[in-house]
Amino acid sequence: AQKITQTQPGMFVQEKEAVTLDCTYDTSDPSYGLFWYKQPSSGEMIFLIYQGSYDQQNATEGRYSLNFQKARKSANLVISASQLGDSAMYFCAVGRALTFGSGTRLQVQP
Amino acid sequence: NAGVTQTPKFQVLKTGQSMTLQCAQDMNHNSMYWYRQDPGMGLRLIYYSASEGTTDKGEVPNGYNVSRLNKREFSLRLESAAPSQTSVYFCASSEGSLNTEAFFGQGTRLTVV
Numbered sequence: 001a002q003k004i005t006q007t008q009p010g011m012f013v014q015e016k017e018a019v020t021l022d023c024t025y026d027t028s029d030p031s032y033g034l035f036w037y038k039q040p041s042s043g044e045m046i047f048l049i050y051q052g053s054y055d056q057q058n059a060t061e062g063r064y065s066l067n068f069q070k071a072r073k074s075a076n077l078v079i080s081a082s083q084l085g086d087s088a089m090y091f092c093a094v095g096r097a098l099t100f101g102s103g104t105r106l107q108v109q110p
Numbered sequence: 111n112a113g114v115t116q117t118p119k120f121q122v123l124k125t126g127q128s129m130t131l132q133c134a135q136d137m138n139h140n141s142m143y144w145y146r147q148d149p150g151m152g153l154r155l156i157y158y159s160a161s162e163g164t165t166d167k168g169e170v171p172n173g174y175n176v177s178r179l180n181k182r183e184f185s186l187r188l189e190s191a192a193p194s195q196t197s198v199y200f201c202a203s204s205e206g207s208l209n210t211e212a213f214f215g216q217g218t219r220l221t222v223v
Contacts, residue, residue, distance in 0.1 A: 004152075033208045045153075045200065045214035052209050091152055096160075096204075097143060097168060098212055100152035 002027045004101035013082045021077040021104045023092035034075040039089040082108045116215035123191040123222045131186040133201030141206035142184035146197040191222045
């Protein structure tokens with residue numbers, strides 16, 4: 001079984017500042033993938049970034065980066081230079097048949 | 111490029127009625143998934159199909175059945191709808207390997223009264 005824990009139900013950040021969204025996971029798979037998705041108020045699921053369990057480097061994708069600490073089983077999402085359009089729910093997920101966390105609602109304030 | 115298409119987008123059912131949610135993908139993906147999302151929560155896996163001809167239960171399969179009709183289509187059936195099945199349902203597809211993301215449909219908002 002797999003489990004994702006996102007301990008921050010809601011976060012506020014000022015526009016142009018960086019923010020870190022926490023994610024810890026538990027899986028018995030020796031190899032696995034970690035994913036972050038964004039869900040704006042319109043409801044669609046948007047893929048943001050992927051981290052493989054055996055990747056040597058932390059993943060980056062534009063303003064998104066992952067702080068991956070395998071020994072701690074954490075995969076925190078860092079959003080740099082926040083924009084108003086970043087306001088949304090953010091979900092961490094693990095595995096082929098994705099197991100999702102409960103999400104973090106991020107609100108970017110002007 | 112349509113991606114993952116779900117129909118219908120909205121549905122209201124009476125308790126005990128049945129219905130089928132349709133999902134089709136045009137990306138030639140091997141794997142397909144059905145999730146439900148309850149208010150304020152993450153997505154929970156109902157059923158998935160790793161490849162054409164196979165289906166497996168996810169975290170919350172009770173009250174649902176699925177059919178992988180062909181590589182493109184994966185349907186979800188509610189035989190006797192209950193108010194507890196009121197939710198937003200998402201279909202997704204992926205290539206099925208460890209390092210590929212899933213692509214999601216726009217969701218079906220189902221209300222059971």
